[in-house]
Amino acid sequence: MTDNDVAVVRPKQRSSGAPPGPAASAPSMRPERVRGRARRSIRSRERWAALSFLSPWLIGLLAITIGPMIASFYLSFTDYSLGYGEWVGGENYARMLDDPRLANAIKVTAVYTFVSVPLQLAAALLLAIVLDRGLRGMAFYRSIFYLPSLLGGSVAIAIMWRQVFGTEGLVNQVLAIFGIQGEGWVSHPDYALGTLIILHVWTFGSPMIIFLAGLRQIPTMYYEAAKIDGAGVMQRFVSVTLPLLTPIIFFNLVLQIINSFQSFTQAFIISSGKGGPADSTMFLTLYLYDQGFTQFDMGYASAIAWLLLAIIAIFTALNFLMSKFWVFYGDND
Amino acid sequence: MKSSNPSGVSRRTLAKAGIFGAASAPLLAACGNDGGGGADKGDGELDFWWWGSDPRHEYTQKIVDAFLAKNDGITIKPSPNEFDAYWDALNVSVSGGNAPDVLQQDERYLRDYADKNALLALDDIGIDLSNVDEAAIKAGQLDGETYGIATGLNSLCLMVNPVLLEASGVAMPDDKTWTWADFQQFIVDITNGGDAIGNSGISFNNESLFNVFARQKGESLYTPEGKLGFSDATMNEWWQMVVDLRDAGAIPEPSKIVEAYAAGQDQAPLATGTGVTEFYWTNQVGAIQKVLGGELVLLRIPGESAGAQPGMYLKSAMFWSIARSTSDQAAAAKLVDFLLNDDASIDLMLGDRGLPSNTAQRDRVLPMLPPDQALAADFIAALTPDLVEGPPVPPVGAGGVADVMLGLYETLLFDSTSVEETTAGFIEQTNAAIGS
Amino acid sequence: MTETPTPAPSKPRAKQSPATLGVKRFVFHLVLIGAAMVMIYPLLWMLSASLKPIDEIFADPGLIPSTWEWGNYADGWNALPHPFEKYIWNSMIIVAGSILGNLVSCSMAAYAFARLRFPMRGMLFAIMLGTIMLPIHVVIIPQYILFNNLGWVDTFWPLIVPKLLATDAFFIFLMVQFIRGLPKELDEAASIDGCGYWGTYLRVIMPLCMPALATTAIFTFIWTWNDFYSQLIYLRDIDLQTVPLALRLFMDSTGTTNWGALFAMSIVALGPIFGFFLAGQRYLVRGIATTGIK
Structure with a gap:
């Protein structure tokens, strides 16, 4: 797709087509253009303003986040357990290299993330676009589609899910109509992760709502302009909706990847936190939890947490690097 | 807010200093616990923790009220x-130097907490142990000191649905003499004889049941020194039995077993009326009967009279413990004493925390027990004369062994490993967990 | 929005007869209703389980109970040490504090990141994102020690103060993304009109951010309402326990679980979030309609 496909104006180039009003400010009045001392004082005023806006966050960052993070980093070099710990150097990290259950947990987490996130976002975007059409009853559908996300990781969902995908569950009853003999989906090592992926996709409510909010922010005039130029629905989607939605897609993508790396309650649903059957749903977080809270090995658990953090950080950084090629912001930064 | 350990002040100061407080505090907590337990005059404020479901919450609250009425x-x-x-919250609060004063403990975790100096020795702090069952006291002892006092006793048993058994045309066995081979045949016959499955197969990963099996051969799961105490051959025999039952189609297909295990006792075949037998602890019978809507019969574990010695033992349902860091040792001791020995407490508790470990109280409340608790009590009463000394307290790290055994059992069920590999895997992973 | 009611391209639309249009719309709704059934099934299941006698919940997979056990609701409401409204009230206090905290603190930080230039902005932004990635299970013990030393265990503070300090970086990120999507010319116009940074934030950015604020409020409500772990750790006293904690009190994995009461109260617990979601959703739509960006 190129910018010239249709005569749709992106905000960056909008000055020619934008209606008059507050948005059309004269470039010469921009702060950057002010010279000398005045400019310096504006800069310093801006810095102080930034500090005041950021101060609650900075305090929280230092006291509630960074402090405990440093502590946990320190713990990862100890054999800390129930209030006691001694320095063991890099032993916990060395141990990771020779831990087949950890390797398995990384694999399980990766498969889960890279399958479920794209599927979930696709479902969320599709439903958001359908629901954004302003048809009758849309508020109703929107609420219904959001319902699974409201339920959270509740006990009832766990029980229901096991029953639906169980050996004699709803899924197999439906398959039986077509003469297919189903498996015990939640309890078979080859399929259990698959049902968790479905569960993840099924709770597409949150990204859907964010997509909806994003869609509502797209100015109608762009669509009108595109329509005047004779663009069809698909064309309008590709050249108006999609590019203007990229920040939201990006936002959802980053968040869902982080979320699914941290998935925890989902696995509790199938295995009550044991990672079964046969470690096939043993997420990294679950393994971390098992080591720290069931085996009381908080030192090793801290080391695993830092490994998890490193993995997530790498993927998020990659995401941001790649975003330069496809994400489009309305501001001039 | 009470300051529950002596170094609290310095840690608080550090915490106020900002991030370094947060960073260094966890390790200072280690120092904090050492000097605990010495407070002569406490503040009279007790945090009291227990686990359970709503009937237990309700009557325990009443016991607390009765205690408070007598103790200004x-x-x-x-x-x-x-x-x-409960265990998540306890782990965090003990690690954070803010342990509850009086708490319920479990066999699997008792040594973990006692070893980290989190628990107080209960021998000479004014708790009357004169009526408490000798075996029950031993079950909570480590290196000669008592860190937990059994609330009550349970035993493993085979629960049988008599209606379904009759429908399958199989006779009730004589549980005093039957062997594991008889058990296998029994299960196969039931499965072949009716619609319901003979055994739901969700207990062969239970390390306590395997312990009974090992003890019958004169071995044990753990030695008193905290090592593994059974031979490869014994465990191989155990897994072979599972494989034979599976191959005979006498237990459900693997995925159904995994499903039933994860779902918990209320959704397992015995409770839903689709399975005829399963091994459970005696105190679970009431809950299962309620969901089933019918009566169950309790049988002894097979092999009790055929081996070197009886393997069954009375397990403490749970323990009462006191935190070493308690702010008022005398008050905490009073509460535990009340929970164990007072009529008002046992009248409310009855058999809910196991058959009372206080033998005088046990005899007193036996006629008052509701039918399901009486069923368990009668079973235990008949069993007790035939038992030998119980197993030692499990070693540190034993809490993770249940998961190890479950994982290996599931893999074996799906035929991904051999019997010998499963045994080798268990020994290797368990040794890693218990650090030996 | 001036959209065609069918997915057909606009040009061929003129050739379609009203009848075809009607059929298409019918099929469209049919598909949506089918999808809705899949989404709503768990709720129906839960509702049905909450009205079944205990020996039927797991043994009978059907949705219609043989007898209607309305008593499960009365039982669940009163079976715990406190009547259930006490737990709802405790949850509400935490939710209200969390929403207020997140709305104020996160929007302030987001405005700074999206619009102001200051040293180390890129680095701080990266750190902020980094904190989203932090797995809770490992900072939990150091955090617990911190709050314990402040004397805050068994109070609502450990649950509310972090929100007042914008530790939910997710919402900062959400609002940064929204604010960055607003035309920057608006700020400049406000600046010309004599608004300072606070004036711009309060009078220009915040009103335009209504959708993001509503989203923040809705998500904060849902997540706080369902949050189990931190409430478990900080609220030990029976008088302070919340809805997610109370629901677990019906359970005992090795003893008697009061399933009927558990499901009944799960349905009750769903009421407030669903209600808030419905109300918030309407507000979200209206909020967008009244902003200047159409």
């Missing part, structure tokens, strides 16, 4: 929880 100057902050959540 003591206040109690009760905190009920669900079992899994």
